Amino acid sequence: MHGIKELAERHEVTHNATKQQSPQSLRRMTGVPATDVGQELVDPIIREQLLAQQVATADRRDSVVRAVRRILVFVVFVFLLGLLYTAYKAFGSSIDDAQSQWPVIGSVLPRADDLNMPPISDIVSQFGERRNPEANSYARILLGEALFTLREAAVGFLVGGIVGLGIAIALARSRWLDKGLLPYIIASQTIPLIAIAPIVVVWGRKNLDFFPWEWQDWMSVSIIATYLTFFPIAVNGLRGLQSPTSAEFELMSSYAATWNQTLWRLRFPAAVPHLFAAFKIAASGSVVGAIVGEISAGVTGGLGRRLLNEAFNYTTGPQRLYASVIGAALLGITVFLVVTATERVVLAKQNRESI
Amino acid sequence: MTTEAIRATDVSKVFNLGKTNQVAALLNIDLVIEPGEFVTLIGPSGCGKSTLLRLIASLIPTTSGSISVNGKTAEQARLDQDYGMAFQKAGLFDWRTVAKNIELPLELMGWKSSERKARSKEMLDLVQLGDFGNHHPAELSGGMQQRVAIARALSFKPSLLLMDEPFGALDEMTREHVQDELLRIWQDTDTTVVFVTHSVPEAVYLSTRVVVMSPRPGQISTMIDVDLGGRNQFTRDDPGFHQAVTEVRKALRVVGA
Numbered sequence: 296m297h298g299i300k301e302l303a304e305r306h307e308v309t310h311n312a313t314k315q316q317s318p319q320s321l322r323r324m325t326g327v328p329a330t331d332v333g334q335e336l337v338d339p340i341i342r343e344q345l346l347a348q349q350v351a352t353a354d355r356r357d358s359v360v361r362a363v364r365r366i367l368v369f370v371v372f373v374f375l376l377g378l379l380y381t382a383y384k385a386f387g388s389s390i391d392d393a394q395s396q397w398p399v400i401g402s403v404l405p406r407a408d409d410l411n412m413p414p415i416s417d418i419v420s421q422f423g424e425r426r427n428p429e430a431n432s433y434a435r436i437l438l439g440e441a442l443f444t445l446r447e448a449a450v451g452f453l454v455g456g457i458v459g460l461g462i463a464i465a466l467a468r469s470r471w472l473d474k475g476l477l478p479y480i481i482a483s484q485t486i487p488l489i490a491i492a493p494i495v496v497v498w499g500r501k502n503l504d505f506f507p508w509e510w511q512d513w514m515s516v517s518i519i520a521t522y523l524t525f526f527p528i529a530v531n532g533l534r535g536l537q538s539p540t541s542a543e544f545e546l547m548s549s550y551a552a553t554w555n556q557t558l559w560r561l562r563f564p565a566a567v568p569h570l571f572a573a574f575k576i577a578a579s580g581s582v583v584g585a586i587v588g589e590i591s592a593g594v595t596g597g598l599g600r601r602l603l604n605e606a607f608n609y610t611t612g613p614q615r616l617y618a619s620v621i622g623a624a625l626l627g628i629t630v631f632l633v634v635t636a637t638e639r640v641v642l643a644k645q646n647r648e649s650i
Numbered sequence: 651m652t653t654e655a656i657r658a659t660d661v662s663k664v665f666n667l668g669k670t671n672q673v674a675a676l677l678n679i680d681l682v683i684e685p686g687e688f689v690t691l692i693g694p695s696g697c698g699k700s701t702l703l704r705l706i707a708s709l710i711p712t713t714s715g716s717i718s719v720n721g722k723t724a725e726q727a728r729l730d731q732d733y734g735m736a737f738q739k740a741g742l743f744d745w746r747t748v749a750k751n752i753e754l755p756l757e758l759m760g761w762k763s764s765e766r767k768a769r770s771k772e773m774l775d776l777v778q779l780g781d782f783g784n785h786h787p788a789e790l791s792g793g794m795q796q797r798v799a800i801a802r803a804l805s806f807k808p809s810l811l812l813m814d815e816p817f818g819a820l821d822e823m824t825r826e827h828v829q830d831e832l833l834r835i836w837q838d839t840d841t842t843v844v845f846v847t848h849s850v851p852e853a854v855y856l857s858t859r860v861v862v863m864s865p866r867p868g869q870i871s872t873m874i875d876v877d878l879g880g881r882n883q884f885t886r887d888d889p890g891f892h893q894a895v896t897e898v899r900k901a902l903r904v905v906g907a
Binding site (some may be wrong): 549646 | 741744755873
């Protein structure tokens, strides 16, 4: 990027160099007519650079405008969702009275009372609720539990990423493994999470004590989250590792590149956009896996246990379940946004597009 | 006596040997190329000219016969990185900058970072793209990308350059410009070039020898020596140039192109 000052200096230099020449000869030299801008004669190359700079500035401004617009759209969307919720609630609570007139609608559409659909004001104020004046607010408690779940999810994502990538590389390496192992990997995803969760917890307590640290139950939850994350990374990663064209492989082989060299210099970089697509799925999956894992493994301290408790006590405070669901959703969205932002930075650096 | 750059002896290539879709791509090819030559392989599509280039590059194995490159087997020459190769598509890695693309073969050979940088700069100057080292390939025109591909192929200064229709996808004006650049590089670097094309004027303009091939199965039908001296902007209007073009065209007509 050239500063204006530098451009002006270059402008000087160029002008000194071409001072002796008439505009006609300049035109002949550059093929582009020299243009008068204001008082000065600006030569075409400098003019082009100035224009490019203006375009870059406009681009930056555009990206700010786009970001603001996106946030506005989100706010409006949330507002409309709340409006729809309230509107349906108003309509739904009248169904009961109207049942004599519209028996079909009355029996099909869910009724809306404060138990089914707690008022939005209740849900929002729940976040500020405290058990006693000294206690933390509900939002603060949710945040702590979200961080607990986030740790499980992050470890699950990391382990899943390593396992998934390892599987992808192994399958890319060997056609035999690709044929033999892939069906089992796909089949692994048909086993319900809640079925394996207790097994993992018991197994972890009993068998994974060879680690230098004491095995804790949240680690079992991470393993359960891994179960959801490794799969998209393995499948998309494999597709990415196989995405280079035969000409690209031929090029590497013309340099007598080894398989490992081809892996790290061609296959892996080619797979990066595919991997980020997988990371987005896996990131959300790791949060879901951690929450479901907590519930089915009976681990306390995270959002999973929170959701289970609030569901259990639903009749005495439906707004608490609603608030904790919103908390869980925010956690998932945050994780997703972090991955998307990372993707944007990495791909922009390489001048590539997301897929 | 100097070693021949390439010697192909009685080389045949059959694809899908023994299957119902068996194709005889090349039959009994004998070809000797001396160091410093610029040899063009030309012929109708399906005559096996690209196959012959790939056999020389040892990217595919011969069915029978033998090929030696710089006095070694083709396989050994590939492992020793005796040649650089450029394809019809520039085939630059879009996640690498132009300079990093040129440095790719050097990385594979384990060069030090400072040496790689110095060489890629030198190569960028050679193909007159000195200011574009930090750009990504997508920001370059097709002709510029091809020049980068040539710079990459030459980056480790191989004695042999194999080119498979590298300018096929370029427009006429860019093509002539890159041809001149290639000739300049060839003269400056003492490289032997084997060049596959299906353009007669391109073959005549570039080479010291044109090898005309006939299809199904691919065989060498004629070889035409081209002696036009140093090429310049007037060469294409030269009677000698037109004579050679006509000669190659006639040879191609004989093989049924």
